[in-house]
Amino acid sequence: MADLKEVQRWAAELMAKYLDESWSFTFDRAKTRAGKCNFDKRQVSLSMYLAAKHSDEQVKQTLLHEIAHAKVGPKAGHGPIWQSYAAQIGYTGGRTHTASVADEFAKYVGICPNGHEIYRFRRPGTKPVSCAKCSKRFDQRYLIRWYERQPVD
Ligand SMILES: [Zn+2]
Ligand SMILES: [Zn+2]
Structure with a gap:
């Protein structure tokens, strides 16, 4: 169970590392997806419900997943460009470590x-x-x- 204040701190750190200053972070109230990347608002958001429920590691993985979207843009989807960048910044993909990034989808x-x-x-x-x-x-x-x-x- 991740602490939301801490999650906010990780988000700020990771986003400062990989994204430029035009991007911001927020929590949303989604119940069926853990994170979202909003390209129009240039905003990465995590579900506060799922962030509170998930382990620290899961939350960090979701952040990396969304940061990779922010970095490679909406057209890349979950395709090879996104997959390769996501893996490069430490995204291992999915809930299990046996699954490859592609298997996650x-x-x-x-x-x-x-x-x-x-x-x-x-x-x-x-x-x-x-x-x-x-x-x-x-x-x-x-x-x-x-x-x-x-x-x-
Ligand atoms: Zn995605
Ligand atoms: Zn078996």
């Missing part, structure tokens, strides 16, 4: 009973899938359970 995550994660950009079919890390052949014991994710801004 996969809409579907599957988890096997042993905790291996796989990522899909398209809705998984109805056919059961078992974990390839646990067993090379289909194995009922290692069925993947699928989850749909909240979009990331």
Whole structure:
């Protein structure tokens, strides 16, 4: 659980390091996304609810995610230019450290009973899938359970 005053301090430090003075920071009241980069207002904002709920590390990662948007501009989206800059400033991407930056934007995550994660950009079919890390052949014991994710801004 991050302390909001501290979050504000990290934001100021990181933004001074990577962005010019035209950018400012604020908290917003979003409940479904952790952060936002507003190019018109030149403002990076974090959800105060999620910032308070997330770990320090998660909050810093969200800040780096948004700072990278601010730096590379709206056209880059979450494409390779954004990904490479984000990685350069220390963004590791996603909630888990096993996911690559690109995997973070996969809409579907599957988890096997042993905790291996796989990522899909398209809705998984109805056919059961078992974990390839646990067993090379289909194995009922290692069925993947699928989850749909909240979009990331
Ligand atoms: Zn597995
Ligand atoms: Zn983003």
